[in-house]
Amino acid sequence: MKWRIASVAFLLGSLATGLSWLTLLPTLLHLMDVARRWVPSEGVEAAVLSRVRGFLPFALGLDLLVLVILAYIVLEFTVGRPLRATELAVGQLERLELDLTPISQGGPFLSRIQSALNRMAEALRREQALTRSQLEALRQANARLSRAQTELVSAERLATVGRLAAGVAHEVGNPLAGILGYLSLARMRAPTAELKDFLDRIDHEVHRIDGIVRGLLDLGRPRSGPLAPVDLGQVVETCVRLVRAGPELSRVEVGFALAPGLLARADPGPLSQIVINLLLNAAQAMGGQGTVRVSTGREANEVWLTVEDTGPGLTAEVMARLFEPFFTTKEGKGTGLGLAVSLHLAQGMGGKLTAENAPGGGARFTLWLTAA
Ligand SMILES: Nc1ncnc2c1ncn2[C@@H]1O[C@H](COP(=O)(O)OP(=O)(O)OP(=O)(O)O)[C@@H](O)[C@H]1O
Ligand SMILES: [Mg+2]
Structure with missing residues (x-):
């Protein structure tokens, strides 16, 4: 100067x-x-x-x-x-x-114009940052809105399907129980191996129908009974023991990372049903071989339970329809009601159920409940 x-x-x-x-x-x-x-x-x-x-x-x-x-x-x-x-x-x-370096060689004639320009650039930069953050907030709000809309549509659909189906299922349930009883008698007395094979197949299909009827009844039923403090770790251990006895999890390794003494406000029946559904899905996705990891934890006044597998994970198409009633990729083997019912039950306990792909591949389902 x-x-x-x-x-x-x-x-x-x-x-x-x-x-x-x-x-x-x-x-x-x-x-x-x-x-x-x-x-x-x-x-x-x-x-x-x-x-x-x-x-x-x-x-x-x-x-x-x-x-x-x-x-x-x-x-x-x-x-x-x-x-x-x-x-x-x-x-x-x-x-x-706007990220211009401040101009500062105005000399006696231009320095005032230059400092005015610098101030203008700074003001524009602040304005731009504000606009960007508002845009980001808007984008997040939009995403939340569209998630809520999807959940609402799915919940409404569930409620309608549930109400309609519960009536039908109730009526179908009793004859089905009769058919299953007579079928088991017939299988015991089948004179030829061929006939026994046919009866086995009928039994398998009737069991599938029974599964659908039970699922529909679950959807139509009031979501859960009174909520009370439930030890999440204990429920997980009981469910794993129960499912391990079946063929799905017999060759699956189950790992635990359970926070001790974690209490959730829940109804033990529906809670176990959700955990079993998630364990079975994980085992089925891995073709009966691999590792399932069950973890629990607490975040503020919520507790979470995660079931993560080493299967193929969820494609975008499956992810979009996961909780839809009757959506299944297990043609002829699944009813597609497992996750729909699980979501229904989770929401009935004031919680939520989310799905994502784990960083190392495989699917990860998380159940959120209120801490007790
Ligand atoms: N852990 C998982 N990994 C990959 N895909 C999964 C997993 N869990 C669920 N899915 C997908 O979501 C679909 C719906 O699951 P859901 O439990 O509702 O029905 P299902 O398992 O097909 O039938 P059901 O539960 O009646 O036996 C499955 O068919 C599968 O494609
Ligand atoms: Mg399932």
Whole structure:
């Protein structure tokens, strides 16, 4: 800053000197003519005076040339360059490139404009950051809204399916129990292996129908009884023991990471049903071989229970329809009611059930309940 003021002062000083020279020159020349008249014309003084007189216009010309060059240099540094830097910054602002480095070489003429530009860029940057954060908040709200909408549609669908189906299922349940009873008698008395095989197949299909009827009844039933503190770890251990006895989990390794003494506000029946559904799904997804990990924990006033497997995980298509009643990829083997019922039961206990892919592959289902 100081050197710029000095250079401007120097320029002005030089200009003043130049102008003084210009105005003084005729007087000086006149004085020299007068002086020459006083000294002997043949003397050394006269020769010197006449040389100085001849040199004076040349010295003035040189002085003016140096002045012009100096004026150019000083103007370039004090006005030209800052002006170009300002122009560049204005161009950047025009293109909304707001991360411009503060411009600071305005010199005596442009520094105020430049600091105004810097302040403007800073204000625009703040405005842009605010807009970005508002956009992000809007995007998150939108995502939450669409999740809530999906859950609502699914819940409404469940309620309708449940109400309708419960009536039918109730009526179908009794004849089914009769059919299953007679079937087991018939299988015991079947005279040929072929007939026994047919009866086995019928038994398998009737059991599937029975499964559907039970699922539908679950959907139509009030979601759960009174809630009380339930030890999550104990429920998990009981369920694993129960499911291990069946064929699905016999070759599956089960790992635990259970927080001791974790209490959830739940109904033990529906809670066990959810855990069993998740364990069976995990084992089926891995084709009966692999590792299932069950973990529990607490976050603020909620407790969570996670069932994670080492299976193929959930594709985007499956993920979108996971909790839909009757959605299954196990053609002929699954009813597609397991997760729909589990979600229904979880919501009935004031909780939720979420699904995601685990970082190392495989699916991860998390049940959230209120801590007791
Ligand atoms: N752990 C998992 N890994 C991969 N896919 C899964 C997993 N759990 C569920 N799924 C997918 O979600 C679908 C729906 O599961 P859901 O439990 O509702 O029905 P299901 O298992 O097919 O039938 P059911 O439970 O009546 O035997 C499954 O068919 C499967 O495609
Ligand atoms: Mg299932």
